[in-house]
Amino acid sequence: MIIAKPNTLRLILGDQLNISHSWYQEQDQSNIFYVLMEIKPESEYVTHHIQKIIGFFLAMRDFQESLKQKKLNVIYYKINDDNNLQDFTANLNHLIHELNVQKFEMQEPDEYRLEQYFKDFTSSLKIEYQTFSTEHFFTERYELKNLFGDKDHYLMESFYRKMRQKHNVLMDKNKPEGDKWNFDHDNRKSLPKNHQASLQLIFDNDFDDVLNDINQADLQYFGNSENFNWPINYMQSKLALDYFCNNHLQTFGLYQDAMSIDDEFISHSKLSFSLNLKILSPQEVINAAIQAYRNNTEISLAQVEGFIRQILGWREFMRSFYWCKMPNFAKTNFFDHSSKLPEFYWTAKTKMNCLRHCIKSSLDNAYAHHIQRLMVTGNYALLLGVDPNQVDNWYLGVYIDAIEWVEITNTRGMSQWADGGGLATKPYISSANYINKMSNYCKNCFYDHKEKLTDNACPFNFLYWAFLIKHQNLLKSNLRMSMMYKLLEKFTEEEKTEILQKANDYRPE
Ligand SMILES: Cc1cc2nc3c(=O)[nH]c(=O)nc-3n(C[C@H](O)[C@H](O)[C@H](O)COP(=O)(O)OP(=O)(O)OC[C@H]3O[C@@H](n4cnc5c(N)ncnc54)[C@H](O)[C@@H]3O)c2cc1C
Ligand code: SF4
Incomplete structure:
Protein backbone atom coordinates (compact mmCIF):
# COMPACT_ATOMS: atom_id res chain seq x y z
CA MET A 1 0.00 0.00 0.00
CA ILE A 2 1.39 3.42 -0.93
CA ILE A 3 0.84 6.03 1.76
CA ALA A 4 0.48 9.52 0.28
CA LYS A 5 2.90 12.07 1.69
CA PRO A 6 1.10 14.80 3.62
CA ASN A 7 0.71 18.15 1.92
CA THR A 8 3.49 20.18 3.48
CA LEU A 9 3.92 23.94 3.60
CA ARG A 10 7.48 25.21 4.10
CA LEU A 11 8.05 28.83 5.07
CA ILE A 12 11.27 30.52 3.90
CA LEU A 13 12.11 33.75 5.72
CA GLY A 14 13.89 36.60 3.93
CA ASP A 15 17.23 35.82 5.60
CA GLN A 16 17.04 32.09 4.83
CA LEU A 17 18.11 32.07 1.20
CA ASN A 18 20.44 29.08 1.46
CA ILE A 19 20.08 27.27 -1.86
CA SER A 20 22.27 24.39 -0.61
CA HIS A 21 19.84 23.58 2.22
CA SER A 22 18.95 19.88 2.37
CA TRP A 23 15.25 20.77 1.85
CA TYR A 24 15.98 21.48 -1.80
CA GLN A 25 18.00 18.30 -2.34
CA GLU A 26 15.15 15.97 -1.38
CA GLN A 27 14.09 13.70 -4.25
CA ASP A 28 10.33 13.71 -3.75
CA GLN A 29 9.05 17.28 -3.71
CA SER A 30 5.57 16.50 -5.04
CA ASN A 31 3.47 17.50 -2.04
CA ILE A 32 5.70 20.27 -0.78
CA PHE A 33 4.85 23.95 -1.17
CA TYR A 34 7.43 26.62 -0.44
CA VAL A 35 6.26 30.09 0.50
CA LEU A 36 8.12 33.40 0.70
CA MET A 37 6.40 36.63 1.61
CA GLU A 38 7.16 40.34 1.57
CA ILE A 39 4.99 41.78 4.32
CA LYS A 40 4.61 45.24 5.82
CA PRO A 41 5.34 44.47 9.50
CA GLU A 42 8.71 42.95 8.52
CA SER A 43 9.59 46.06 6.54
CA GLU A 44 8.40 48.55 9.13
CA TYR A 45 9.35 47.32 12.64
CA VAL A 46 11.98 50.05 12.35
CA THR A 47 12.32 52.54 9.50
CA HIS A 48 14.71 50.93 7.05
CA HIS A 49 17.12 52.25 4.49
CA ILE A 50 15.57 51.90 1.06
CA GLN A 51 18.51 49.80 -0.16
CA LYS A 52 17.89 47.32 2.64
CA ILE A 53 14.27 46.81 1.55
CA ILE A 54 15.25 46.64 -2.13
CA GLY A 55 18.06 44.21 -1.32
CA PHE A 56 15.88 41.81 0.66
CA PHE A 57 13.03 41.85 -1.87
CA LEU A 58 15.33 41.45 -4.89
CA ALA A 59 17.17 38.56 -3.23
CA MET A 60 13.92 36.86 -2.20
CA ARG A 61 12.42 37.26 -5.68
CA ASP A 62 15.57 35.90 -7.24
CA PHE A 63 15.59 32.97 -4.81
CA GLN A 64 12.03 31.96 -5.75
CA GLU A 65 13.16 31.88 -9.38
CA SER A 66 16.00 29.51 -8.44
CA LEU A 67 13.53 27.25 -6.66
CA LYS A 68 11.19 27.32 -9.64
CA GLN A 69 14.07 26.35 -11.91
CA LYS A 70 14.44 23.29 -9.70
CA LYS A 71 10.76 22.60 -10.49
CA LEU A 72 9.68 23.14 -6.88
CA ASN A 73 6.20 24.45 -6.00
CA VAL A 74 6.68 28.03 -4.89
CA ILE A 75 4.17 30.59 -3.67
CA TYR A 76 5.40 34.17 -3.51
CA TYR A 77 3.62 37.18 -2.02
CA LYS A 78 4.89 40.48 -3.34
CA ILE A 79 4.47 43.48 -1.06
CA ASN A 80 1.68 44.97 -3.18
CA ASP A 81 -0.13 41.76 -4.23
CA ASP A 82 -3.89 42.05 -3.71
CA ASN A 83 -4.10 38.67 -1.98
CA ASN A 84 -1.25 39.51 0.43
CA LEU A 85 -2.79 39.79 3.91
CA GLN A 86 0.43 41.47 5.16
CA ASP A 87 0.81 39.11 8.07
CA PHE A 88 2.66 35.78 8.40
CA THR A 89 -0.15 34.13 10.37
CA ALA A 90 -2.95 35.32 8.09
CA ASN A 91 -1.15 34.31 4.88
CA LEU A 92 -0.06 30.96 6.33
CA ASN A 93 -3.52 30.09 7.69
CA HIS A 94 -5.02 31.00 4.34
CA LEU A 95 -2.59 28.69 2.51
CA ILE A 96 -3.01 25.87 5.03
CA HIS A 97 -6.74 25.98 4.35
CA GLU A 98 -6.53 26.49 0.55
CA LEU A 99 -3.92 23.78 -0.06
CA ASN A 100 -5.28 21.35 2.50
CA VAL A 101 -1.89 21.40 4.26
CA GLN A 102 -1.29 18.69 6.84
CA LYS A 103 2.20 19.67 7.94
CA PHE A 104 3.90 23.04 8.48
CA GLU A 105 7.69 23.32 8.39
CA MET A 106 10.13 26.15 8.82
CA GLN A 107 13.80 26.80 9.55
CA GLU A 108 14.85 28.26 12.91
CA PRO A 109 14.45 32.04 12.82
CA ASP A 110 17.56 33.97 13.81
CA GLU A 111 15.72 36.73 15.62
CA TYR A 112 14.29 36.39 19.10
CA ARG A 113 11.26 38.45 18.04
CA LEU A 114 10.42 36.01 15.23
CA GLU A 115 11.18 32.98 17.38
CA GLN A 116 8.51 34.14 19.84
CA TYR A 117 6.12 34.98 17.04
CA PHE A 118 6.39 31.52 15.46
CA LYS A 119 6.18 29.77 18.82
CA ASP A 120 2.77 31.40 19.22
CA PHE A 121 1.84 30.56 15.65
CA THR A 122 2.82 26.89 15.81
CA SER A 123 1.19 26.40 19.21
CA SER A 124 -2.09 27.55 17.66
CA LEU A 125 -1.80 25.10 14.77
CA LYS A 126 -4.10 22.11 14.56
CA ILE A 127 -1.68 20.34 12.20
CA GLU A 128 1.76 18.83 12.68
CA TYR A 129 4.77 21.11 12.48
CA GLN A 130 8.55 20.78 12.47
CA THR A 131 11.45 23.19 12.75
CA PHE A 132 14.75 22.64 10.92
CA SER A 133 18.25 24.03 11.24
CA THR A 134 19.17 26.71 8.71
CA GLU A 135 22.35 24.67 8.07
CA HIS A 136 24.28 27.93 7.91
CA PHE A 137 26.36 28.57 11.02
CA PHE A 138 29.41 26.68 12.26
CA THR A 139 28.05 26.73 15.79
CA GLU A 140 24.92 26.00 17.79
CA ARG A 141 22.79 28.79 19.21
CA TYR A 142 23.97 28.08 22.77
CA GLU A 143 27.57 27.15 21.90
CA LEU A 144 28.97 29.72 24.37
CA LYS A 145 26.99 28.26 27.28
CA ASN A 146 27.92 24.74 26.21
CA LEU A 147 31.61 25.62 26.10
CA PHE A 148 32.01 28.02 29.00
CA GLY A 149 28.88 27.60 31.16
CA ASP A 150 26.37 30.25 32.13
CA LYS A 151 28.48 33.40 32.55
CA ASP A 152 28.00 37.17 32.73
CA HIS A 153 31.05 37.74 30.52
CA TYR A 154 32.32 35.77 27.57
CA LEU A 155 35.67 36.30 25.87
CA MET A 156 35.67 36.24 22.07
CA GLU A 157 39.35 35.28 21.85
CA SER A 158 38.89 32.07 23.90
CA PHE A 159 35.84 31.14 21.83
CA TYR A 160 37.70 31.83 18.57
CA ARG A 161 40.61 29.57 19.52
CA LYS A 162 38.23 26.75 20.36
CA MET A 163 36.48 27.22 17.00
CA ARG A 164 39.80 27.12 15.11
CA GLN A 165 40.58 23.81 16.82
CA LYS A 166 37.10 22.34 16.55
CA HIS A 167 36.75 23.13 12.84
CA ASN A 168 40.43 22.62 12.01
CA VAL A 169 40.86 26.06 10.47
CA LEU A 170 44.43 27.35 9.98
CA MET A 171 45.76 24.66 12.29
CA ASP A 172 49.08 22.86 12.14
CA LYS A 173 48.14 19.69 14.04
CA ASN A 174 47.36 21.03 17.54
CA LYS A 175 49.05 24.39 17.04
CA PRO A 176 47.81 27.47 15.20
CA GLU A 177 49.53 28.01 11.86
CA GLY A 178 52.44 30.44 12.25
CA ASP A 179 52.50 29.61 16.00
CA LYS A 180 50.21 32.52 16.80
CA TRP A 181 46.41 32.64 17.14
CA ASN A 182 46.08 36.31 16.40
CA PHE A 183 48.09 38.56 14.11
CA ASP A 184 46.37 41.82 15.00
CA HIS A 185 49.68 43.28 16.02
CA ASP A 186 50.92 43.23 12.39
CA ASN A 187 47.66 44.72 11.11
CA ARG A 188 45.53 47.82 11.61
CA LYS A 189 47.68 50.44 9.94
CA SER A 190 46.48 53.76 8.56
CA LEU A 191 46.49 54.19 4.78
CA PRO A 192 49.66 55.32 2.99
CA LYS A 193 49.64 58.92 1.67
CA ASN A 194 49.44 57.75 -1.96
CA HIS A 195 46.52 55.36 -1.38
CA GLN A 196 44.24 55.07 -4.43
CA ALA A 197 40.54 54.38 -3.92
CA SER A 198 39.94 50.63 -4.16
CA LEU A 199 38.19 49.29 -7.24
CA GLN A 200 34.82 47.66 -6.62
CA LEU A 201 32.74 45.14 -8.56
CA ILE A 202 29.59 46.56 -10.11
CA PHE A 203 26.37 44.53 -9.98
CA ASP A 204 23.98 46.05 -12.41
CA ASN A 205 20.76 44.82 -10.82
CA ASP A 206 17.60 46.49 -12.09
CA PHE A 207 15.51 47.52 -9.10
CA ASP A 208 12.89 49.75 -10.77
CA ASP A 209 10.05 47.23 -10.40
CA VAL A 210 10.83 46.51 -6.78
CA LEU A 211 11.07 50.21 -5.98
CA ASN A 212 7.71 50.81 -7.67
CA ASP A 213 6.14 48.02 -5.63
CA ILE A 214 7.61 49.45 -2.43
CA ASN A 215 6.25 52.90 -3.25
CA GLN A 216 2.87 51.52 -4.27
CA ALA A 217 2.66 49.70 -0.94
CA ASP A 218 3.51 53.01 0.76
CA LEU A 219 6.35 51.57 2.86
CA GLN A 220 8.26 54.04 4.99
CA TYR A 221 11.99 54.28 4.31
CA PHE A 222 14.97 56.64 4.23
CA GLY A 223 18.35 56.89 2.43
CA ASN A 224 19.23 56.87 -1.25
CA SER A 225 18.59 54.06 -3.69
CA GLU A 226 20.73 55.28 -6.64
CA ASN A 227 23.96 53.56 -5.55
CA PHE A 228 22.37 50.16 -4.96
CA ASN A 229 25.22 47.78 -5.73
CA TRP A 230 24.74 44.59 -3.73
CA PRO A 231 24.96 40.97 -4.89
CA ILE A 232 21.45 39.49 -4.73
CA ASN A 233 21.95 35.81 -5.50
CA TYR A 234 24.46 33.01 -5.15
CA MET A 235 26.20 33.64 -8.47
CA GLN A 236 26.77 37.32 -7.74
CA SER A 237 27.79 36.65 -4.15
CA LYS A 238 30.33 34.08 -5.31
CA LEU A 239 31.71 36.67 -7.73
CA ALA A 240 32.00 39.14 -4.85
CA LEU A 241 33.78 36.53 -2.73
CA ASP A 242 36.25 35.66 -5.49
CA TYR A 243 36.83 39.33 -6.27
CA PHE A 244 37.61 40.01 -2.62
CA CYS A 245 39.97 37.03 -2.35
CA ASN A 246 41.82 38.01 -5.53
CA ASN A 247 42.01 41.75 -4.94
CA HIS A 248 41.47 42.84 -1.35
CA LEU A 249 42.34 39.97 0.97
CA GLN A 250 46.04 40.76 0.71
CA THR A 251 45.51 44.09 2.48
CA PHE A 252 42.40 43.23 4.51
CA GLY A 253 43.92 43.14 7.99
CA LEU A 254 46.49 45.78 7.22
CA TYR A 255 43.88 48.48 6.52
CA GLN A 256 40.98 46.98 8.44
CA ASP A 257 40.79 49.94 10.82
CA ALA A 258 41.73 52.68 8.37
CA MET A 259 39.20 55.30 7.23
CA SER A 260 39.41 57.67 4.31
CA ILE A 261 37.37 60.44 2.80
CA ASP A 262 38.41 59.15 -0.64
CA ASP A 263 37.60 55.45 -0.20
CA GLU A 264 34.42 54.10 1.39
CA PHE A 265 35.31 50.43 1.22
CA ILE A 266 39.14 50.15 1.29
CA SER A 267 39.88 46.39 1.57
CA HIS A 268 36.63 45.30 3.17
CA SER A 269 34.79 42.38 1.61
CA LYS A 270 31.20 43.74 1.60
CA LEU A 271 30.06 40.14 2.09
CA SER A 272 27.89 40.72 5.17
CA PHE A 273 24.65 41.05 3.18
CA SER A 274 25.24 37.76 1.32
CA LEU A 275 26.29 36.06 4.54
CA ASN A 276 23.45 37.34 6.68
CA LEU A 277 20.80 36.35 4.14
CA LYS A 278 22.58 32.97 4.06
CA ILE A 279 23.16 33.24 0.32
CA LEU A 280 26.80 32.44 1.11
CA SER A 281 27.83 30.07 3.87
CA PRO A 282 30.58 31.06 6.31
CA GLN A 283 32.28 27.74 5.56
CA GLU A 284 32.46 28.60 1.85
CA VAL A 285 33.82 32.07 2.57
CA ILE A 286 36.53 30.70 4.87
CA ASN A 287 37.46 27.94 2.41
CA ALA A 288 37.81 30.48 -0.39
CA ALA A 289 40.01 32.75 1.73
CA ILE A 290 42.29 29.87 2.76
CA GLN A 291 42.50 28.63 -0.82
CA ALA A 292 43.50 32.12 -1.99
CA TYR A 293 46.14 32.31 0.74
CA ARG A 294 47.61 28.93 -0.22
CA ASN A 295 47.71 29.89 -3.92
CA ASN A 296 48.92 33.47 -3.71
CA THR A 297 52.19 34.30 -1.98
CA GLU A 298 51.20 37.97 -1.77
CA ILE A 299 48.53 37.10 0.79
CA SER A 300 50.18 36.74 4.20
CA LEU A 301 48.98 34.62 7.10
CA ALA A 302 48.29 37.82 9.05
CA GLN A 303 45.76 38.92 6.42
CA VAL A 304 43.89 35.65 6.11
CA GLU A 305 43.88 35.06 9.87
CA GLY A 306 42.52 38.59 10.41
CA PHE A 307 39.69 37.92 7.98
CA ILE A 308 38.84 34.46 9.31
CA ARG A 309 38.72 35.82 12.86
CA GLN A 310 35.88 38.14 11.81
CA ILE A 311 33.80 35.25 10.53
CA LEU A 312 34.68 32.18 12.58
CA GLY A 313 35.35 34.39 15.60
CA TRP A 314 33.25 37.53 15.85
CA ARG A 315 30.29 36.53 13.70
CA GLU A 316 29.71 33.15 15.35
CA PHE A 317 30.44 34.62 18.79
CA MET A 318 27.85 37.37 18.32
CA ARG A 319 25.24 34.89 17.22
CA SER A 320 25.68 32.64 20.24
CA PHE A 321 26.02 35.62 22.59
CA TYR A 322 22.66 36.89 21.29
CA TRP A 323 20.85 33.63 22.05
CA CYS A 324 22.53 33.20 25.43
CA LYS A 325 21.63 36.73 26.54
CA MET A 326 18.27 37.55 24.98
CA PRO A 327 15.69 38.84 25.83
CA ASN A 328 17.20 40.78 28.77
CA PHE A 329 20.11 41.98 26.68
CA ALA A 330 17.78 44.21 24.64
CA LYS A 331 16.84 46.15 27.80
CA THR A 332 20.35 46.84 29.07
CA ASN A 333 21.43 50.45 29.64
CA PHE A 334 24.47 50.30 31.94
CA PHE A 335 25.18 54.06 31.87
CA ASP A 336 21.49 54.95 32.09
CA HIS A 337 21.77 56.98 28.91
CA SER A 338 18.70 58.86 27.70
CA SER A 339 19.76 61.59 25.22
CA LYS A 340 18.19 61.81 21.78
CA LEU A 341 20.06 60.63 18.70
CA PRO A 342 21.06 63.85 16.88
C1 LIG B 1 27.77 49.52 15.91
C2 LIG B 1 27.98 48.36 14.98
C3 LIG B 1 26.89 47.78 14.35
C4 LIG B 1 27.08 46.69 13.50
N1 LIG B 1 25.99 46.13 12.91
C5 LIG B 1 26.14 45.04 12.13
C6 LIG B 1 25.01 44.44 11.51
O1 LIG B 1 23.89 44.88 11.68
N2 LIG B 1 25.22 43.36 10.71
C7 LIG B 1 26.47 42.85 10.50
O2 LIG B 1 26.60 41.87 9.75
N3 LIG B 1 27.53 43.39 11.09
C8 LIG B 1 27.42 44.47 11.88
N4 LIG B 1 28.52 45.02 12.46
C9 LIG B 1 29.83 44.37 12.28
C10 LIG B 1 30.65 44.88 11.07
O3 LIG B 1 30.75 46.26 11.13
C11 LIG B 1 30.04 44.44 9.75
O4 LIG B 1 29.86 43.04 9.75
C12 LIG B 1 30.95 44.79 8.58
O5 LIG B 1 31.20 46.17 8.58
C13 LIG B 1 30.30 44.35 7.28
O6 LIG B 1 31.07 44.78 6.20
P1 LIG B 1 32.00 43.78 5.37
O7 LIG B 1 31.18 42.64 4.88
O8 LIG B 1 32.72 44.59 4.36
O9 LIG B 1 32.95 43.25 6.49
P2 LIG B 1 34.50 42.87 6.50
O10 LIG B 1 35.22 43.91 7.23
O11 LIG B 1 34.97 42.50 5.16
O12 LIG B 1 34.49 41.55 7.42
C14 LIG B 1 34.19 40.26 6.88
C15 LIG B 1 32.98 39.67 7.54
O13 LIG B 1 33.23 39.42 8.90
C16 LIG B 1 32.02 39.49 9.64
N5 LIG B 1 32.23 40.46 10.73
C17 LIG B 1 33.19 41.40 10.84
N6 LIG B 1 33.09 42.04 12.01
C18 LIG B 1 32.02 41.51 12.64
C19 LIG B 1 31.40 41.75 13.89
N7 LIG B 1 31.85 42.67 14.74
N8 LIG B 1 30.31 41.03 14.19
C20 LIG B 1 29.83 40.09 13.37
N9 LIG B 1 30.38 39.81 12.18
C21 LIG B 1 31.47 40.50 11.84
C22 LIG B 1 30.95 39.97 8.69
O14 LIG B 1 30.16 38.88 8.29
C23 LIG B 1 31.74 40.55 7.52
O15 LIG B 1 31.04 40.42 6.29
C24 LIG B 1 28.37 46.15 13.28
C25 LIG B 1 29.45 46.75 13.92
C26 LIG B 1 29.26 47.83 14.76
C27 LIG B 1 30.43 48.41 15.45
S1 SF4 C 1 34.95 66.28 14.40
FE1 SF4 C 1 36.52 66.90 12.96
S2 SF4 C 1 38.35 67.21 14.22
FE2 SF4 C 1 36.93 66.04 15.42
S3 SF4 C 1 37.50 63.91 15.05
FE3 SF4 C 1 35.88 64.42 13.61
S4 SF4 C 1 36.97 65.08 11.79
FE4 SF4 C 1 38.42 65.12 13.46
Missing part, protein backbone atom coordinates in the same frame (compact mmCIF):
# COMPACT_ATOMS: atom_id res chain seq x y z
CA GLU A 343 18.96 64.76 13.84
CA PHE A 344 22.05 64.72 11.61
CA TYR A 345 22.21 60.90 11.81
CA TRP A 346 19.33 61.03 9.30
CA THR A 347 20.70 63.81 7.09
CA ALA A 348 24.52 63.88 7.45
CA LYS A 349 24.25 67.66 7.91
CA THR A 350 26.99 68.34 10.41
CA LYS A 351 30.24 70.29 10.43
CA MET A 352 32.01 67.32 12.02
CA ASN A 353 33.84 65.90 9.02
CA CYS A 354 34.16 62.33 10.30
CA LEU A 355 30.49 62.02 11.19
CA ARG A 356 29.37 63.79 8.00
CA HIS A 357 31.40 61.40 5.90
CA CYS A 358 30.45 58.17 7.70
CA ILE A 359 26.76 59.07 7.85
CA LYS A 360 26.66 60.24 4.23
CA SER A 361 28.28 56.98 3.16
CA SER A 362 25.69 55.08 5.23
CA LEU A 363 22.82 57.00 3.63
CA ASP A 364 24.28 56.60 0.12
CA ASN A 365 25.36 52.96 0.33
CA ALA A 366 23.52 51.40 3.32
CA TYR A 367 27.07 50.55 4.36
CA ALA A 368 29.87 51.73 6.59
CA HIS A 369 32.76 49.56 7.60
CA HIS A 370 33.36 48.32 11.12
CA ILE A 371 35.56 51.12 12.41
CA GLN A 372 33.29 53.81 10.98
CA ARG A 373 30.38 52.18 12.84
CA LEU A 374 32.36 51.60 16.04
CA MET A 375 34.75 54.52 16.39
CA VAL A 376 32.84 57.33 14.66
CA THR A 377 29.03 57.01 14.79
CA GLY A 378 28.99 54.59 17.75
CA ASN A 379 31.72 56.35 19.70
CA TYR A 380 29.98 59.73 19.32
CA ALA A 381 26.57 58.33 20.38
CA LEU A 382 28.14 56.74 23.47
CA LEU A 383 30.10 59.87 24.46
CA LEU A 384 26.93 61.93 23.99
CA GLY A 385 24.92 59.56 26.18
CA VAL A 386 22.29 58.59 23.62
CA ASP A 387 19.52 56.21 24.66
CA PRO A 388 20.69 52.74 23.42
CA ASN A 389 17.20 52.02 22.03
CA GLN A 390 17.55 54.95 19.65
CA VAL A 391 21.07 53.91 18.71
CA ASP A 392 19.89 50.35 18.03
CA ASN A 393 17.00 51.50 15.88
CA TRP A 394 19.27 53.60 13.72
CA TYR A 395 21.80 50.80 13.16
CA LEU A 396 19.04 48.25 12.57
CA GLY A 397 17.48 50.51 9.95
CA VAL A 398 20.44 51.97 8.13
CA TYR A 399 22.68 49.02 7.22
CA ILE A 400 21.95 46.49 4.48
CA ASP A 401 23.38 43.73 6.70
CA ALA A 402 21.46 44.63 9.86
CA ILE A 403 19.61 41.70 11.36
CA GLU A 404 19.00 41.90 15.07
CA TRP A 405 21.24 39.01 16.21
CA VAL A 406 24.32 40.68 14.73
CA GLU A 407 23.20 44.30 14.95
CA ILE A 408 22.17 44.50 18.61
CA THR A 409 25.20 42.57 19.86
CA ASN A 410 27.52 44.92 18.00
CA THR A 411 25.59 48.07 18.81
CA ARG A 412 24.32 47.65 22.33
CA GLY A 413 27.09 45.32 23.43
CA MET A 414 30.27 46.27 21.66
CA SER A 415 29.63 49.88 20.74
CA GLN A 416 27.42 51.27 23.52
CA TRP A 417 28.69 48.98 26.31
CA ALA A 418 25.09 48.94 27.52
CA ASP A 419 25.51 45.50 29.11
CA GLY A 420 28.38 46.78 31.26
CA GLY A 421 31.01 44.48 29.78
CA GLY A 422 29.29 41.14 29.11
CA LEU A 423 30.53 41.24 25.54
CA ALA A 424 33.47 43.66 25.41
CA THR A 425 36.04 44.11 28.13
CA LYS A 426 36.00 47.92 27.88
CA PRO A 427 33.94 50.62 26.20
CA TYR A 428 35.16 51.55 22.70
CA ILE A 429 35.64 55.28 23.22
CA SER A 430 38.24 57.63 21.87
CA SER A 431 39.05 61.29 21.48
CA ALA A 432 39.84 62.90 18.10
CA ASN A 433 43.35 61.55 18.44
CA TYR A 434 42.37 58.05 17.28
CA ILE A 435 40.20 59.33 14.42
CA ASN A 436 43.00 61.59 13.24
CA LYS A 437 45.50 58.73 13.41
CA MET A 438 43.34 56.31 11.43
CA SER A 439 41.82 58.67 8.83
CA ASN A 440 42.18 61.86 6.85
CA TYR A 441 38.88 63.24 8.22
CA CYS A 442 40.41 65.79 10.58
CA LYS A 443 42.48 67.51 7.89
CA ASN A 444 39.73 69.75 6.53
CA CYS A 445 37.37 69.71 9.44
CA PHE A 446 35.71 72.83 10.86
CA TYR A 447 36.82 71.60 14.29
CA ASP A 448 40.36 71.36 15.60
CA HIS A 449 41.32 67.84 16.56
CA LYS A 450 44.00 69.07 18.97
CA GLU A 451 41.76 71.36 21.02
CA LYS A 452 39.48 70.42 23.88
CA LEU A 453 38.25 73.71 25.31
CA THR A 454 38.40 76.40 22.62
CA ASP A 455 35.35 77.45 20.58
CA ASN A 456 36.41 75.23 17.69
CA ALA A 457 37.54 72.33 19.91
CA CYS A 458 36.62 68.94 18.50
CA PRO A 459 33.53 67.66 20.37
CA PHE A 460 35.08 64.18 20.57
CA ASN A 461 37.74 65.63 22.87
CA PHE A 462 35.73 67.31 25.60
CA LEU A 463 33.00 64.63 25.40
CA TYR A 464 35.64 61.91 25.81
CA TRP A 465 37.23 63.41 28.91
CA ALA A 466 33.87 64.34 30.37
CA PHE A 467 32.72 60.72 29.86
CA LEU A 468 35.74 59.41 31.77
CA ILE A 469 35.20 61.91 34.59
CA LYS A 470 31.46 61.26 34.86
CA HIS A 471 31.77 57.48 34.86
CA GLN A 472 34.91 57.02 36.91
CA ASN A 473 33.04 55.16 39.64
CA LEU A 474 31.95 52.60 37.08
CA LEU A 475 35.12 52.39 35.00
CA LYS A 476 38.20 53.31 37.01
CA SER A 477 38.72 49.80 38.42
CA ASN A 478 38.66 48.30 34.91
CA LEU A 479 42.29 47.35 34.20
CA ARG A 480 41.87 48.00 30.48
CA MET A 481 40.92 51.61 31.28
CA SER A 482 43.90 52.28 33.53
CA MET A 483 45.97 54.08 30.86
CA MET A 484 43.10 56.49 30.19
CA TYR A 485 42.61 57.20 33.90
CA LYS A 486 46.36 57.68 34.39
CA LEU A 487 46.20 60.44 31.76
CA LEU A 488 43.16 61.96 33.41
CA GLU A 489 45.05 62.18 36.71
CA LYS A 490 47.34 64.74 35.06
CA PHE A 491 44.42 67.18 34.63
CA THR A 492 43.94 69.89 37.25
CA GLU A 493 40.58 70.14 39.05
CA GLU A 494 39.89 73.43 37.18
CA GLU A 495 40.51 71.72 33.87
CA LYS A 496 38.15 68.92 34.78
CA THR A 497 35.45 71.40 35.80
CA GLU A 498 35.86 73.31 32.54
CA ILE A 499 35.62 70.10 30.53
CA LEU A 500 32.48 69.02 32.33
CA GLN A 501 30.99 72.48 31.80
CA LYS A 502 31.84 72.45 28.10
CA ALA A 503 30.34 68.98 27.64
CA ASN A 504 27.26 70.02 29.59
CA ASP A 505 26.70 73.12 27.48
CA TYR A 506 27.33 71.28 24.22
CA ARG A 507 24.38 70.76 21.89
CA PRO A 508 24.89 68.73 18.66
CA GLU A 509 24.41 70.92 15.57
